[in-house]
Amino acid sequence: MSEKFLTHYQVLGLPRTATERDIKIAYRKAARIAHPDRGGDPAMFRQITQAYEVLANPDKRSAYDKSYGATGPSSSPASKASTHAQARESYRGTSGSTGGFSGFTAQRQQKQRNTAGDPAVYVPAFEDLAPGESPIMPRPTAAQPVHGAPRKRGVFGAASRLAREARTAQLIMQQIQPAIPAARLINGLSAPHSNGYLDHVLVSGYRIAIIGSMLVPEGAFRWDGNVLLHGSKVASPPQLIAAARGFQELFPECNVTAWVCVHSNTGNLFEPVIDYARGTEPDGSNALNVANAARFVREVKQFLSSGPSPNVVDLHVLDRLIGGMY
Template sequence: MHSRASERSLVGEKHLTHYQVLGLARSASERDIKIAYRKAARIAHPDRGGDPALFRQITEAYEVLVDPARRQSYDKSYGSAAPAGSGARTASGAGSYGSSGSSGGRAGFAANGGFSTRRAPGSSGERDKAGDPAVYVPAYESLADGETPLMPRSTAAQPVHGAPRKRGVFGASSRLAREARTAQLIMAQVLPGIPAARLVNGLTAPFNNGYIDHVLVSGYRIAIIGSMLVPDGAYRWDGSALAHGSRVAAPPQLIPAARQFQDLFPECNVTAWVCVHSSTGNLFEPVIDYARGTEPDGSNTVNMANAARFVREVKHFLASGPSPNVVDLHVLDRLLGGMY
């Protein structure tokens, strides 16, 4: 897990999904995939002086995406099959995903192949603010003629994606009520103040058959969010359980998902949050007393807070990132691929 103190501006090379290697949108048809592969293979084939490593990536991407069953399985894995640090270029407009095409607070490929959130040369010295208009990376204006964007601009501009869906039979009603409360809270009190923030509801957990209620991303910070619903009263959080008198309530198990997401998105700071809702709807209930070192300030693996404090601390967590006004289309595209 990346702490706020250790968060670096140079965060390593990006994962490129098979779609990005071929320069395709996730909605590409089988015909689109075949055409993109033929074009890319002609450029990258070793017999034509191309890069053998890039050619292998192009071939692997094609073999997975052209097979409907393998493509479906790949899509559900958040596109995690692309190796980290591969340094691969896209087939159409190599390296174009690294430029932003507009000034101020840019993220892009650094000269050494790493992904950097440092400012572009010539940008103003003022730090980007979470309330600034959203900047898309890569910028739609930077696409070459005929180049396919990662997703339609209308999709990228949409602040909320997906919705909780019914899973199983027992407890579904109360679980859906908790998820709906959290989603409504985020939409009403977090998204309006951070134009680049995107809420993704209803994801499968990486590498297993579990589920994640919500993921909130802005710039290069990701908040994995679960919910609890408890009676009003005084509680104590010791970092692992929420105690009310002699009764102990276990929170959603978010640590494995947070660690897996950190592996999948090494360019981001990933932190987990549990929003504890009051049964009466009071945002300031329940009252939670924290053991030393467990305050919900975003520095812990799992942060526990009532609705009012959850909103305040999550907004601060997202806003204090290196480029909080950036919508990274690579990250958003992969998150959308993980929705069930």
Template sequence: MASERSTVAEKSLTHYQVLGLARTATEREIKIAYRKAARIAHPDRGGDAAHFRRVTEAYEVLSDAQRRKNYDHSYGARGQTRRTPTAAPGRGFRGYGGGDPRAAHRDGATGFSTRRMPKERHTAADPAVYFPAYETLAPGENPVLPRRTAAQPVHGAPRRRGVFGAASRLEREARSAQLMMQQVLTAIPAARLVNGLAAPYNRGYLDHVLVSGYRIAVIGSMLVPDGAFRWDGSVLLHGSKVVAPPQLIPAARELQELFPECNVTAWVCVHSATGNLFEPVIDYARGTEPDGSNALNVANAARFVREVKGFLAAGPTPNVVDLHILDRLLGGMY
């Protein structure tokens, strides 16, 4: 059993963890780390052949600028083990990440640990706690992320894409980012906002991701006129006009598989052209209210803030900043 756990832990490591590197490692640091790891892992020196192959693969990817960029934008997909969905109850994409993530946390570069975090209940308003804790680092050991980076509540910025409609996109993305900074991050110290990410496997673009504890909210936005709308679960209806929301479900599902320890849910924040947080007025078909239980939730700005805060705060450890999760998300930024 110990051997099995070791194999699973090894497969769960990213290429950076295999070489003991931070994501910001330079080309020189990658070469030095590879030589050191290869000497230890080489079968001729008594090392494990499977581990040596992992070391070699990690070096081949990270030493090539384009392959490294693609790897980062895939959120370390090739370094992660995709787990089979469980029957544990959860919200968002049910069957994934429904269990208590405190039962099996990553333990630095050693993969998964069977240690459990304390069982006392924490609230989203509690001060942020970092995992792995910086205080537990061994002398000379590099942290997953520099503390200054991990403590930063906002990362990245809306990305200018194309020519046509760029101004409108930047406006709504800036509105969404400002809304989350003012009304979500101030209420949840552990929440981190990441702007301008590649969709998993380079399939498109994500405006924003909010992460707190082991809950991830994938955020898109729309800019519409004031008035009465109806959400039927797939499109917004404004009189005879049909407005389709951003296609977030495929990317959110892929992120759910890449981060099986998390609960991943998608939201579209519908902004009013006048800036009124309570406009537009949206009537919801039965079962489509944006309460975090749907694969995709659509809401005006005021309700969006309320629902997203509730979703993030409802996790078992909403005050935790998991450095491994944040590190991988930061790798997905453009």
């Protein structure tokens, strides 16, 4: 256990929806087994105690959830990356790889490679649970394509911001998620390592897209990698790079990028027309990718589809993301 990343909930064998009573009961059972006086593992007992001290305190529990489990036991990036890499390799080993080397084998592997359009596969599988073991989350929650909703915050500009976020969410639900059954949209998350908020996060397989949006007037624009230029006017996109770096640190097993969907007042998905400086094309290779609605859909679908095991719903990743909703 000391080499594996487990959230406090997993240490106590609880779902994130556990009540205070559930936490107390689970702690007593786990502590009774792991206590050193009863021959238990001292390191395991420390993990159990730490988990209880956090989850039994409402304020600490809320802060822990919004930190995406960053303060959990064995939460170093190396240990998390190692654990999830093993999970990915385990899944790949059951999805067509034979481990041999021949022209025939290579051809079979290529044909059997899972695609983003395949039905969603849950990792770890619900069917692999031991008797009496609680799943990371209920199956209906894992199967839910959209989680959370934008939160009204502030006074000025709230209506326009909510309308803009709704357009982006609708675009994702109508044109991206139907093509990628494993894609899960989480709305209204706390930004990592700050007091800010994020509009949307879209995760599929081991790729995470942090998504913001902006509404601009009609006309042609140029993106220089930092701002949108419209004649003599400058429009700055949402500040998402810091959030992308924060998520990359928290989820080292995933490829994280930030995206801004630029909407036009006309409602035309192909507007505004955006000219890109060299090296700033929105293809997922940049820390921040800016595109109009039509190109946003195309490029985000490509970004998610080209990742490893794109039809996987990793319950560890999804559960921690859901915990970060405000």
